[in-house]
Each structure stands twice: as structure tokens, then as C-alpha cells.
Amino acid sequence: MALPSYTETRYRIWHYIYIAICTFVFFFLIAPLFVIFPLSFNAEEFLVFSEGMKNLDPDAFSLRWYKDMVYGTKNPWGLAAKNSFIIAIFATIGSIILGTLAALGLSSRHMPYKGLIMATLISPMIVPLIISGVAIFFFMAKAGLAATHTGIVLAHIILGTPFVVITVTATLSGFDHSVTRAAASLGSNPVNTFMKITLPLILPGVISGGLFAFVTSFDEVVVVLFLAGLENTTIPIQMWTGLREQLSPTILAVATCLILLSTLILVSAELLRRRSERLRGINR
Amino acid sequence: MSSETKQILTTDGIPLEVSLKKAEKKNKIRAFLLVAPLLLFLAITYIFPIGEMFMRSVDDRMVTNMLPKTFKAMEKWENLEELPSEEVYRAFYEDYKLLVENQQHGKLGQRLNKEKNGFNTITKKLFRQIKRKKIDESASLKEQINKIHKRWRNVEFWQAIKRTAPPYTAAKYLKGVDMYLAADGSIAQVDEDRRIHRILWLRTLEIAFFVTLFCFFMGYPIAHLLATLPMKYSNLLMICVLLPFWTSLLVRTASWMILLQQQGIVNDFFVMIGLVADDNRPEMMYNKVGTYVAMTQILLPFMVLPLYSVMKTISPSLMRAGKSLGGTPFVAFWKVYFPLTIPGIGAGCLLVFILAIGYYITPALVGGASGTLISNQIAFHMKTTLDWSFASAMGLMLLTGVLVIYWIYNKLVGVDNIKLG
Numbered sequence: 001m002a003l004p005s006y007t008e009t010r011y012r013i014w015h016y017i018y019i020a021i022c023t024f025v026f027f028f029l030i031a032p033l034f035v036i037f038p039l040s041f042n043a044e045e046f047l048v049f050s051e052g053m054k055n056l057d058p059d060a061f062s063l064r065w066y067k068d069m070v071y072g073t074k075n076p077w078g079l080a081a082k083n084s085f086i087i088a089i090f091a092t093i094g095s096i097i098l099g100t101l102a103a104l105g106l107s108s109r110h111m112p113y114k115g116l117i118m119a120t121l122i123s124p125m126i127v128p129l130i131i132s133g134v135a136i137f138f139f140m141a142k143a144g145l146a147a148t149h150t151g152i153v154l155a156h157i158i159l160g161t162p163f164v165v166i167t168v169t170a171t172l173s174g175f176d177h178s179v180t181r182a183a184a185s186l187g188s189n190p191v192n193t194f195m196k197i198t199l200p201l202i203l204p205g206v207i208s209g210g211l212f213a214f215v216t217s218f219d220e221v222v223v224v225l226f227l228a229g230l231e232n233t234t235i236p237i238q239m240w241t242g243l244r245e246q247l248s249p250t251i252l253a254v255a256t257c258l259i260l261l262s263t264l265i266l267v268s269a270e271l272l273r274r275r276s277e278r279l280r281g282i283n284r
Numbered sequence: 285m286s287s288e289t290k291q292i293l294t295t296d297g298i299p300l301e302v303s304l305k306k307a308e309k310k311n312k313i314r315a316f317l318l319v320a321p322l323l324l325f326l327a328i329t330y331i332f333p334i335g336e337m338f339m340r341s342v343d344d345r346m347v348t349n350m351l352p353k354t355f356k357a358m359e360k361w362e363n364l365e366e367l368p369s370e371e372v373y374r375a376f377y378e379d380y381k382l383l384v385e386n387q388q389h390g391k392l393g394q395r396l397n398k399e400k401n402g403f404n405t406i407t408k409k410l411f412r413q414i415k416r417k418k419i420d421e422s423a424s425l426k427e428q429i430n431k432i433h434k435r436w437r438n439v440e441f442w443q444a445i446k447r448t449a450p451p452y453t454a455a456k457y458l459k460g461v462d463m464y465l466a467a468d469g470s471i472a473q474v475d476e477d478r479r480i481h482r483i484l485w486l487r488t489l490e491i492a493f494f495v496t497l498f499c500f501f502m503g504y505p506i507a508h509l510l511a512t513l514p515m516k517y518s519n520l521l522m523i524c525v526l527l528p529f530w531t532s533l534l535v536r537t538a539s540w541m542i543l544l545q546q547q548g549i550v551n552d553f554f555v556m557i558g559l560v561a562d563d564n565r566p567e568m569m570y571n572k573v574g575t576y577v578a579m580t581q582i583l584l585p586f587m588v589l590p591l592y593s594v595m596k597t598i599s600p601s602l603m604r605a606g607k608s609l610g611g612t613p614f615v616a617f618w619k620v621y622f623p624l625t626i627p628g629i630g631a632g633c634l635l636v637f638i639l640a641i642g643y644y645i646t647p648a649l650v651g652g653a654s655g656t657l658i659s660n661q662i663a664f665h666m667k668t669t670l671d672w673s674f675a676s677a678m679g680l681m682l683l684t685g686v687l688v689i690y691w692i693y694n695k696l697v698g699v700d701n702i703k704l705g
Binding site for chain 1: 528
């Protein structure tokens with residue numbers, strides 16, 4: 001952002017103010033995440049930087065809280081992590097199947113009442129979570145699925161499908177339908193055409209929608225709070241309980257792991273997005 | 285020229301028009317069948333339960349079902365200022381006796397007590413009389429019941445029973461805005477010191493509004509920077525927006541709890557630059573400040589991403605053209621660039637506002653008592669007081685607000701224009 005040499009002083013000053021504001025906002029966005037890293041290696045129990053840490057004394061740092069996270073007695077994190085992954089994986093699979101099918105139908109130009117149906121399908125994303133939570137709880141309680149894994153998976157499919165519908169519809173908007181017609185004219189049946197032609201082409205959209213669904217399920221706490229029993233505790237529930245009762249350094253260790261996981265997901269989502277744009281012929 | 289001779293036929297001998305319509309219909313059904321599984325799934329697990337929330341919020345059939353004969357007899361009770369006739373007393377006695385046999389009389393007493401204070405006492409007295417078989421069914425029941433307690437002779441108590449007759453009630457909705465149905469059927473306000481819900485609604489709106497405003501003023505400059513910087517720099521900076529976006533909400537709330545605590549880094553910094561004294565560190569968490577700061581940071585990506593996607597499409601030559609026509613950079617920005625970004629502003633602001641208005645987790649953790657929002661109240665009634673019909677009513681009031689905003693959003697931007705990442 002070099003300024004041309006003829007810029008007047010007042011615009012020059014304004015430009016630097018603008019850069020300063022932007023720097024502050026970026027700092028505001030990203031800095032809170034980095035506070036957690038060093039504190040999770042704290043040797044002491046307090047959630048402030050000790051004198052030793054400020055002087056970079058190696059004794060002030062330890063893996064104590066990570067050990068506590070993995071081996072700690074009466075430790076809920078192992079069970080919570082297992083539940084979280086199981087629920088998120090099944091919810092993602094369910095969301096991908098239902099969402100992709102619906103997106104295929106919605107992208108057809110023959111689809112009647114497109115706007116209304118689209119609005120209905122993505123409504124779980126717009127309706128405040130607390131209301132979704134209450135409604136889903138009423139259903140699950142009636143169906144006898146409260147406090148079961150199945151109930152939570154179904155609830156997360158409801159919350160996850162809108163993302164798949166949106167990303168796959170976006171991918172299909174640049175889709176050249178003549179390739180499926182070509183396949184059909186060469187004698188392929190619709191299922192075969194879908195598996196061999198359509199799916200590989202829309203796969204980036206499907207996967208990135210799936211990532212959104214995974215993260216939604218993995219991070220979801222409001223609905224689970226209504227549905228989960230002791231057996232179905234998840235990482236977000238444990239964090240929620242921990243944060244309400246006492247902020248312990250073990251939570252920071254878990255948080256650090258979660259930040260690393262989200263970095264991984266961010267990188268894969270970005271790579272997929274670029275691949276999808278390349279496939280759709282959007283050059284920038 | 286007759287149409288029959290000109291009609292084009294397909295090889296099967298069917299008119300082309302009919303054949304095309306058939307194919308069109310087939311395609312329509314095929315498209316619909318693809319959407320059907322998800323639509324059906326959502327209808328059963330999500331849309332109907334929301335409808336059920338409505339039924340629950342207005343349902344008042346309990347008393348209606350408990351006192352069927354009484355309400356039938358009361359239809360003939362015309363002068364409401366006088367005690368009802370013997371017929372009504374007898375019907376009420378019969379209904380009540382049946383309830384005693386089924387051990388349901390306690391519920392009735394509690395429900396009627398909500399309608400008129402002191403009811404529980406006199407139904408209990410009636411219950412004892414029935415248990416001791418002190419009531420002679422062949423004599424006048426009106427006289428006998430009236431003798432049990434003086435309140436049975438008070439017409440207001442009979443009016444209270446009559447008020448519970450309709451199977452549906454809007455009482456929960458009125459309670460949600462601190463009003464109630466008074467004895468004479470008019471809508472009245474609750475006492476000033478007990479108006480808690482209206483404060484919550486206003487606070488929710490206030491916090492959602494200011495969070496949206498903060499997000500806009502912070503999001504606009506960086507979205508502009510991201511859209512105008514060369515790709516290699518902007519991709520790097522984009523991570524600053526996307527990483528928080530993908531990070532767990534609870535992790536981000538936890539980091540704000542650490543930063544904002546009294547011995548936290550933000551307070552340390554304020555002490556260091558001499559803004560506050562070390563022994564007088566301000567409380568920045570468990571109040572509105574904490575809610576504002578944490579919610580702004582958490583929702584900022586939802587403002588930046590729509591703004592960025594709109595700004596990305598604005599050609600830089602437009603600004604140059606504006607300047608070359610004699611506008612100062614400020615004029616060029618205000619008259620050319622800014623109007624072009626309005627769709628992005630609309631999308632970002634409404635998205636942030638909708639999300640903020642239904643926020644639950646962050647206010648509950650960093651908000652304290654003065655930072656809680658309407659969602660927290662709904663959760664409280666769902667989990668603690670177990671007044672599910674009231675929670676449903678509040679939820680639906682919130683939902684109506686959100687749907688109105690969503691409708692505006694749809695008109696302005698269109699829901700299918702939502703972009704993610």
C-alpha cells in the first residue's frame with residue numbers, strides 16, 4: 001500500500017490512521033487466541049503470567065496440564081473427546097448425504113417453490129440456537145431419544161445440513177450440465193452419472209460443507225446442553241461446565257488442542273475452496 | 285387455418301406440447317424427490333416441534349378438561365355480579381368429587397390459586413368435607429359449599445373459575461412483556477418493581493444493536509484493506525479473520541475470560557500505561573463491558589466476510605475515475621465506493637444482528653447479572669423453573685423478531701446469496 005509521491009500531507013496522515021486502525025482490529029481478532037498458548041504451559045495453577053514466565057525461565061513452563069488432561073484422575077476429557085468425535089463424524093455423514101441430495105434437487109431449474117424450500121432448509125442456521133434447542137428437545141423427549149447419542153447426532157444433522165446445502169448449491173451454480181447429458185447420451189444411468197461425473201466435480205463443495213457441519217457439531221453446546229445426559233458429555237459441555245465453575249489451566253490445554261484442530265480445518269477448507277474455484281474456472 | 289392440422293406430433297403420435305409438459309412434470313417430480321428426504325426430516329424433527337412450542341405456549345386445557353360440567357352449567361350464568369345458581373354449584377361439586385377420586389384435586393387448587401389468590405385454601409377445605417362425607421348430596425349444595433368458607437360466598441372466586449374456561453390463553457405472552465390479564469378481563473401491567481422481562485428485551489436489543497455497530501466500524505476498514513491489498517498479503521491477513529471464525533466459541537470466550545479478569549493482561553496494560561491505579565483495577569468481566577468486547581470479537585468475522593465478498597467485486601478504476609473527475613479521495617470514497625458496498629453492509633449487519641439477538645453462551649459466561657440476554661432467560665425457564673410453556677412463549681416471541689429481520693434480509697440480499705468463507 002505504498003502511497004504515490006504526490007499525496008498531500010493530510011491524506012498521508014489519514015492513510016496512516018487507517019493502517020493503524022486496521023492493525024488494531026487484526027490484533028483484536030487474533031491476539032486473544034494466542035494468550036491461551038503460553039498460559040497452557042504454565043507450571044503454576046494461576047491463570048496469569050508468572051514472574052518466571054515473563055523472564056522466560058524454563059522452570060516456569062511445564063506440560064503439567066497436558067498430562068492432567070490425558071491422565072488426570074476422574075478425568076472427563078477422554079470420554080468427552082470420544083463422544084465428540086463419534087457424534088461429529090456421524091452428524092457430518094448424515095448432513096452430507098441429506099444436504100447434497102437436497103442441493104442437487106434445488107439446483108435443478110425444474111424445482112418448484114425454490115425460494116420457499118431453500119428458506120426452509122437453511123432455517124436452522126437463522127433461527128437462534130436456543131429456540132432450536134427447545135424445539136429439538138421437545139421432539140427428542142417425545143421420541144424417547146433424549147440423552148442418547150442418536151438424539152444428539154440427529155440434532156446435529158439438523159444444524160449441519162444448511163451448510164452443506166449452501167456450499168453444494170454454490171458449487172453447482174457453476175456446474176456445466178452438458179457433461180451429465182453427454183454421459184446420459186453415452187448410455188450411463190443416472191446413478192452412474194452421479195457417481196462418475198457429478199460427484200467428482202462437486203466434491204470440493206461437498207467436503208467443505210462437510211467441514212462446516214463437522215465444526216458445527218464439534219463446537220455445538222446449546223442444543224447438547226438440553227439433550228445430553230452424563231453418558232453423552234462432549235468437549236464443549238465439559239468446557240462449559242469448567243468455565244462456569246472454575247477456569248482451570250487444564251481447560252487451556254484443551255483449548256490449545258482445539259485451536260490446533262481449527263487451524264488444521266481452516267487450512268483444509270482454504271485448499272478446498274481454491275481447488276473448487278479452479279475447477280469452476282474462476283481465475284483471480 | 286385450423287390448429288389440428290398444424291399440431292406437431294412426436295414419433296409416438298403424441299402432440300409435442302403434451303409430451304413436453306409430461307417431461308417437464310417428470311423433471312419437477314425428480315427434483316422434488318431429491319429434496320424430499322431432507323424436507324421430511326426437518327419437518328418431523330424441527331418444523332413441527334416449533335409448532336408444538338406454539339401449542340404448548342397457549343395451551344390452557346387443564347382446567348377445561350377438569351371441570352367440564354361446571355363450564356357447561358356456567359354458560360347459563362348470566363349476571364356475573366351475583367353468585368351462580370344451584371346448578372353450577374352441583375356441577376362443580378360433581379367435577380370436584382371426580383377429581384378427588386382420581387387424586388387430581390391438588391393440581392386444580394394450585395392452578396386456580398394462580399388465577400385468584402387464596403383459592404388453594406378453600407378447595408382444600410372442600411376436599412376435607414368430601415373426605416369426611418359431611419356433604420349431603422340430596423340437600424342444597426349451594427348452601428353447604430357456601431358454609432365451608434366465606435370465600436365461596438365471594439363472587440370473585442366464581443368469576444376466576446369462569447376465566448379459566450377457554451382452552452387457550454395468551455397469558456404466557458403477556459407475562460413475557462410484563463403484563464397480565466386482570467380480573468375484569470382487561471390487560472394490566474405488573475408492578476413496576478417486578479417488570480423484569482421488558483428490561484431483558486430492551487437490553488437484548490441494545491446489546492445486539494451496539495455489537496452490530498462496533499462490528500461494522502471495525503469490520504469495514506479491514507474488509508476494505510483485505511479487498512484492496514495484493515493477493516499474497518491479503519491471503520495472509522485473511523487468516524486473522526478465518527482462524528477465529530473456525531475456532532470454538534468456548535475457546536474464544538475462555539480467552540476473553542483470561543484477558544479481562546482483574547489480574548488479567550488488559551488490566552495489567554492499563555496499569556502499565558497509567559490509566560488506572562494498581563489497587564483500583566476496574567471490573568471488566570461479569571458485566572456489559574465483557575459481553576460487548578467478547579461478542580464483538582466473536583461476531584466480527586460474520587461482518588467482514590460478506591463485506592469482503594462485495595468489496596472484492598468493486599473495480600479500483602471506479603475510485604480513480606472519481607478522483608480524476610475532480611473529487612477528493614474522501615468525496616470519491618463517499619460518493620462512489622461507499623454506495624457500492626451497501627449490499628455487503630446490509631448482509632453483514634443483519635447477519636451479526638440476528639446472531640447477536642439470540643446469543644446465549646458468551647453472555648452467560650462473561651455477562652454476569654447485568655449482561656444476560658433474553659436467551660439466558662429462556663434457558664433458565666427450560667432448565668430451572670421448568671415452566672416450559674413460558675419458555676416456549678418467550679422463544680416464539682424472539683423467533684418472530686428474528687424472522688422479520690430474516691425476511692428483510694431476504695428482500696435486500698436474498699438468502700441464496702449467503703457466502704461462507
